[in-house]
Amino acid sequence: MFTLSKKSKKTFIIVSDSLLTLLFLLMITGFFLERSGLEHDFSRKLIYGAVIVALIATPIRLIVISSLLIKENQKRIAQMALSLIVILALGGLVKWYFL
């Protein structure tokens, strides 16, 4: 079973944790603003932002992991990660234009 090097793991974890922290902060701020009854529109925008962060986090993480895999000469797994991004993008486009 292939495992990432320590350095690559660290990079990937930093990216994932940063995205998760951003998502967390947006959700919590939106939640408390909504509960306070103030800034209703702004709080909804924050929650929307958090959902968008959750949705784009996966492609970002896949891009990062595929570049790390290419660095570690694991081109086959990197290709799989990149194909996942293509499938996600195509799915989004199909939904956006045709449904």
Place this chain on the structure above:
Amino acid sequence: MDTLTVFGGAITAGLIAGVMGLGGGVLIIPALTIFAGVPIKQAVGISLTSVIATSMSSSTVYLKKDLVDLEVGMLLAVSAIAGGLSGGILSAYIRSEHLNFIFSALLIYSAISLALKKESAQSTDLKYSKKTMWVFLIISYFTGMLTGMLGIGGGIIFIPLLYLGLRMPLPIAIGTSAFKVGLTATAGAMIYFLRGDLDPVLTLIPPVVVGMIVGARVGGMIGVKIKSSVTKALFSLMLVYFSYRMFTMGLAELAK
């Protein structure tokens, strides 16, 4: 229902999911539907968003401990994402009561598979034939489809699939599944988001997501200290109860 109550419910669901090593979608959807009165399609959208966050949180922990088989995870995710997208689209054409019935059946299956799950010595030196892999790619596609339709991460199906089917050691099966479910959930969540299903319940998303993440982290810590046979029995009983409630709700919808 008050958002603080939803938050409390999400913490509890996350806690149980953390103890069992699951994403928690299989718990939060019945909880939102039964106790908070959220329509099932919207509950599915909320659950998928929370699964992305919990997967992101837990998969980094598993990756740090080298418990993720990236090759198998990525390969199966390709077909699961395709399935997730088609499931998300398909859900628009399925009636709510039918979703209730499918979910009820899935909960019963989960209860039985969890109750029967046993630890056994398995090898980390995994070799798969092309034929076996094709079979699993097809199964993974349909698992992904269920993810898109039902809003679960799919861990409850995927872990037994990796563990029993590919004979992966249980910790690696759980780690690989945690990594994969976030990818699959994104495909489903994207469809629900673009369709506008999340708009009416937008304010319920933060308490569920934050509660699930907090609960799952604490649950993960508690999980190592509790006897697995006790948690498995309690969890299976709870799934049976949820299955019964979802089934009766489906019947009530059908009678309307």
